[in-house]
Amino acid sequence: MKQENDKPIATALPTRLSHMGKSPAFAGGSAVNPPIVRASTVVFDDTAHQRDMRARRGKERIFSYGARGTPTSFALEDAVSELEGAYRTRLLPTGLAAIGMTLLSYLKPGDHVLLSDSAYQPVRHITEQFLRPYGIEFSFFAADGSDAEARMQPNTRMVYAECPGSLVYEMCDLPALCAMAHARGAMVAVDNTWGSGVQYRPLALGADVSVMAATKYLSGHSDVMMGTVATTEAMWEPLAERCDAFGMTVSPDDAWLVLRGLRTLSARLKVHEQHALEVAEWLGKQPSVRTVFCPALPTHPGYHIWLRDCDGTNGLVSFELPVNTPADKVDLLIDSLQLFGLGASWGGYESLVTPAAMTQARSVTDWSARGPVIRLHIGLEDPNDLIADLAQAFAGAQLAE
Numbered sequence: 001m002k003q004e005n006d007k008p009i010a011t012a013l014p015t016r017l018s019h020m021g022k023s024p025a026f027a028g029g030s031a032v033n034p035p036i037v038r039a040s041t042v043v044f045d046d047t048a049h050q051r052d053m054r055a056r057r058g059k060e061r062i063f064s065y066g067a068r069g070t071p072t073s074f075a076l077e078d079a080v081s082e083l084e085g086a087y088r089t090r091l092l093p094t095g096l097a098a099i100g101m102t103l104l105s106y107l108k109p110g111d112h113v114l115l116s117d118s119a120y121q122p123v124r125h126i127t128e129q130f131l132r133p134y135g136i137e138f139s140f141f142a143a144d145g146s147d148a149e150a151r152m153q154p155n156t157r158m159v160y161a162e163c164p165g166s167l168v169y170e171m172c173d174l175p176a177l178c179a180m181a182h183a184r185g186a187m188v189a190v191d192n193t194w195g196s197g198v199q200y201r202p203l204a205l206g207a208d209v210s211v212m213a214a215t216k217y218l219s220g221h222s223d224v225m226m227g228t229v230a231t232t233e234a235m236w237e238p239l240a241e242r243c244d245a246f247g248m249t250v251s252p253d254d255a256w257l258v259l260r261g262l263r264t265l266s267a268r269l270k271v272h273e274q275h276a277l278e279v280a281e282w283l284g285k286q287p288s289v290r291t292v293f294c295p296a297l298p299t300h301p302g303y304h305i306w307l308r309d310c311d312g313t314n315g316l317v318s319f320e321l322p323v324n325t326p327a328d329k330v331d332l333l334i335d336s337l338q339l340f341g342l343g344a345s346w347g348g349y350e351s352l353v354t355p356a357a358m359t360q361a362r363s364v365t366d367w368s369a370r371g372p373v374i375r376l377h378i379g380l381e382d383p384n385d386l387i388a389d390l391a392q393a394f395a396g397a398q399l400a401e
């Protein structure tokens with residue numbers, strides 16, 4: 001079976017079509033970037049080779065079938081493992097799928113999972129759509145972690161944190177949370193999308209599993225969906241087995257796009273951070289802004305934990321308007337912005353704005369007495385242009401002080 005090109009047996013065109021063009025023989029060096037390897041079927045030299053590869057692919061990284069990954073996705077898995085300081089990584093079609101597979105891989109009926117109140121809001125949908133019907137108990141703890149220990153149950157198998165939290169970036173003391181959970185026999189999984197493995201590294205702080213939406217900063221260009229789950233060695237097998245069981249895989253083209261985005265990750269983040277801090281400073285001076293949310297601001301409640309555990313901030317900045325700001329003024333402010341796209345997600349090179357429905361996004365912390373919150377993602381544009389755009393939108397909306 002090995003010598004595809006030397007075989008003179010096939011002559012009819014339909015037969016030749018499946019044998020031609022297999023061997024890209026050329027002299028020279030190699031491409032800087034890993035090639036896209038697209039594959040469903042992977043062919044073996046002989047039956048002994050096939051048997052050997054199948055026997056080993058559970059434990060080892062073996063190219064054996066497209067659903068189990070290709071050299072392109074393996075390259076990205078290795079890069080993410082290095083970023084996260086992980087044993088190994090699995091790639092999933094979206095960040096949300098990565099969160100779902102994490103819950104599915106480590107929890108079974110009768111278990112309890114304690115989730116952060118600051119979790120990415122669609123996680124609440126997973127609790128209702130999957131955990132509840134499948135008999136997995138869940139409850140939420142305050143985003144700063146202050147009540148986590150009191151909320152632990154004898155059957156708590158997982159503490160699921162997101163730090164900094166979605167929308168307003170609450171910080172929890174992750175090393176303390178991990179120590180508490182481990183002492184009670186629970187594992188810790190963290191949504192690390194904010195930190196992107198650059199500004200925050202949950203596994204180094206004691207977590208067992210770190211999840212990222214590579215859709216955001218890793219890809220960095222708002223044109224690909226992907227999730228990653230990186231684990232310690234002890235936590236690897238349940239995840240790998242469940243992902244294989246369900247045929248979870250990603251397209252090699254998408255893996256290639258994320259790999260390409262990843263090359264500029266830290267350079268982009270430095271610029272996002274610098275621009276976001278400039279915008280945050282400007283927002284802080286506006287009479288109609290009650291609070292600016294960004295963990296790198298000394299006024300942020302989690303500032304000291306951020307200073308200790310993070311290596312910087314990113315392009316995300318949110319702000320609170322005065323209580324009782326009419327909804328149409330919030331809409332007017334958002335709709336007046338010319339350089340900010342109105343849309344969900346973030347992490348691309350471009351600036352975005354979106355209203356943040358805090359009362360729906362939190363259940364432990366009561367937000368009903370607070371003003372409307374707007375989230376900005378500050379992109380790579382000139383921050384002076386962004387500030388000028390914000391200034392004209394604020395002026396037009398004529399908000400109260």
Ligand SMILES: *Cc1c(COP(=O)(O)O)cnc(C)c1O
Pocket residue numbers: 094095096097120162166191193194212213214215216225226227345
């Ligand atoms: C966007 C996001 C996700 C989900 O990622 P998708 O790829 O859009 O499914 C998960 N967690 C956080 C914190 C996010 O911001």
